[in-house]
Amino acid sequence: MTQPILEIRGLVKEYQPGKPVLRGIDLSIGAQGITAIIGPSGTGKSTLLRCVNRLVEPTQGSIMMGGQDLARLRGGALRAARRRIGMVFQEYNLVERLSVMENVLTGRLGYVPLWRAWLRRYPREDLDRAFALLDAVGLPEQATRRADALSGGQRQRVGIARALMQSPALLLADEPTSSLDPKTAVEVMELMARLTGEAGVPVIVNIHNVELAKRFAVRIIGMTGGRVVFDGPPDAISNDHLSEIYGGEDWL
Amino acid sequence: MRRAFAPNWPARLGLLALAVYSIWATSQLGITGERLATGLGEGGRFLARMWPPDFTRWELLVEGLVESMQIAVISTALGIILSLPLGLMAARNLAPAWLSAPTRGFIAVCRSLHYVIVAILFVKAIGFGALAGVAALTVASLGFVAKLFAEAIEEISMKQVEAVRASGAGPAAVLLYGVLPQVASRFIGFSLYQLDSNLRNSTLVGIVGAGGIGGTLFAAFKRFDYDFVAAILLAIIALIFAAEIVAGRIRAALQ
Numbered sequence: 001m002t003q004p005i006l007e008i009r010g011l012v013k014e015y016q017p018g019k020p021v022l023r024g025i026d027l028s029i030g031a032q033g034i035t036a037i038i039g040p041s042g043t044g045k046s047t048l049l050r051c052v053n054r055l056v057e058p059t060q061g062s063i064m065m066g067g068q069d070l071a072r073l074r075g076g077a078l079r080a081a082r083r084r085i086g087m088v089f090q091e092y093n094l095v096e097r098l099s100v101m102e103n104v105l106t107g108r109l110g111y112v113p114l115w116r117a118w119l120r121r122y123p124r125e126d127l128d129r130a131f132a133l134l135d136a137v138g139l140p141e142q143a144t145r146r147a148d149a150l151s152g153g154q155r156q157r158v159g160i161a162r163a164l165m166q167s168p169a170l171l172l173a174d175e176p177t178s179s180l181d182p183k184t185a186v187e188v189m190e191l192m193a194r195l196t197g198e199a200g201v202p203v204i205v206n207i208h209n210v211e212l213a214k215r216f217a218v219r220i221i222g223m224t225g226g227r228v229v230f231d232g233p234p235d236a237i238s239n240d241h242l243s244e245i246y247g248g249e250d251w252l
Numbered sequence: 253m254r255r256a257f258a259p260n261w262p263a264r265l266g267l268l269a270l271a272v273y274s275i276w277a278t279s280q281l282g283i284t285g286e287r288l289a290t291g292l293g294e295g296g297r298f299l300a301r302m303w304p305p306d307f308t309r310w311e312l313l314v315e316g317l318v319e320s321m322q323i324a325v326i327s328t329a330l331g332i333i334l335s336l337p338l339g340l341m342a343a344r345n346l347a348p349a350w351l352s353a354p355t356r357g358f359i360a361v362c363r364s365l366h367y368v369i370v371a372i373l374f375v376k377a378i379g380f381g382a383l384a385g386v387a388a389l390t391v392a393s394l395g396f397v398a399k400l401f402a403e404a405i406e407e408i409s410m411k412q413v414e415a416v417r418a419s420g421a422g423p424a425a426v427l428l429y430g431v432l433p434q435v436a437s438r439f440i441g442f443s444l445y446q447l448d449s450n451l452r453n454s455t456l457v458g459i460v461g462a463g464g465i466g467g468t469l470f471a472a473f474k475r476f477d478y479d480f481v482a483a484i485l486l487a488i489i490a491l492i493f494a495a496e497i498v499a500g501r502i503r504a505a506l507q
Contacts, residue, residue, distance in 0.1 A: 053418055083420025093415035097433040106429050110420025117425055159415075166419055
């Protein structure tokens with residue numbers, strides 16, 4: 001493996017004292033390709049991703065990225081770290097009352113001064129890049145539409161454009177396809193894989209669909225009960241592993 | 253026999269008690285058929301003296317109306333400007349408890365006193381005139397708008413806010429892009445509604461000496477110029493109708 005971009009050591013998260021959701025996670029994430037995390041609902045996959053960009057506060061452990069421990073950052077340093085970490089959400093989380101363009105430019109809020117954001121006076125190169133990203137995600141004519149006028153698949157495309165607008169060094173995707181129909185899910189995964197591949201951005205994706213995970217990921221991490229129980233390439237995962245991760249075998 | 257509808261005895265007893273109390277209270281207040289008859293007779297004479305409305309002192313009337321409108325507009329503007337930060341500070345999903353609790357308390361105090369009482373307080377404190385009216389209605393406006401604004405903020409989708417925060421935006425940028433777009437149209441609605449009620453309220457504060465057409469109205473009452481009173485009342489009704497039409501147009505345009 002090349003130099004890892006992210007080093008997680010002994011990560012523990014307890015929402016309630018004594019009831020850990022993550023029970024000591026150790027992971028290094030390489031600087032390339034898609035890493036898929038699979039596992040049953042409520043096993044802490046989402047919490048793990050949210051600890052990385054600190055939407056959730058870790059209880060213990062370290063998360064090293066670029067020589068900094070993300071778990072210890074505060075204030076301006078935390079915001080500077082967050083802007084290098086894009087995130088794509090299960091329910092898209094677009095600001096519905098804003099236009100598609102404004103949502104994409106939200107990815108620049110960590111970079112531009114407040115007055116520019118307020119007056120919509122973004123630097124020309126930001127606007128050019130936003131248009132280029134909208135073209136790339138297949139929404140070339142939608143810049144001025146309001147986000148709540150889009151379909152689910154279109155919204156997730158905007159979500160991907162917004163995340164890439166941050167010029168991220170790492171992309172987190174939390175169940176990006178779970179709210180989409182199967183065909184759109186594949187299209188969105190393909191799009192995300194292609195654009196992050198072109199930009200050389202590594203991706204960590206939580207995903208329910210094992211087939212999708214195998215198809216797009218270079219590495220699969222299986223979690224259950226707040227621990228990592230499988231870590232390897234997609235072709236190494238067997239039904240035994242799946243039954244350990246999800247429990248039972250009748251569904252296989 | 254099987255019972256399809258259960259009798260609601262508490263409700264029946266409650267209604268009976270209300271009826272008994274109302275009859276008793278009426279007799280206590282000396283409201284009799286005789287008293288009602290004299291009252292109606294007086295009312296008829298009063299109405300007769302109001303007709304025809306006397307618009308000869310229209311300059312006084314216009315002066316009062318203009319002052320009332322100015323009080324209403326200024327106090328609404330001040331109230332809205334103050335409501336923005338207060339509403340944000342009072343919203344429990346955004347502000348920490350040590351900030352939201354005292355802010356909510358302050359807003360509750362602003363709302364607890366009727367604006368006429370607040371106007372009397374300001375007249376006593378800073379003297380007769382429009383300034384007291386503006387101050388009183390500003391307090392009333394921020395009590396109303398800040399409370400509804402805070403409630404609107406508490407209903408926003410935090411997922412949208414979370415996404416903006418995840419991009420590395422600072423607190424002010426999160427407000428601008430994550431919070432305000434979700435509540436802007438409702439905030440404008442509250443503000444329009446408040447302008448509407450301030451126009452109404454500004455016609456009254458003059459009665460306690462806080463400026464506007466209310467002072468003119470009160471003076472006309474005291475001099476028994478009932479035809480001028482009628483003219484003032486008609487003018488107020490026309491103003492409120494006009495304001496309601498304008499507000500309706502703005503609301504429709506914002507949809």
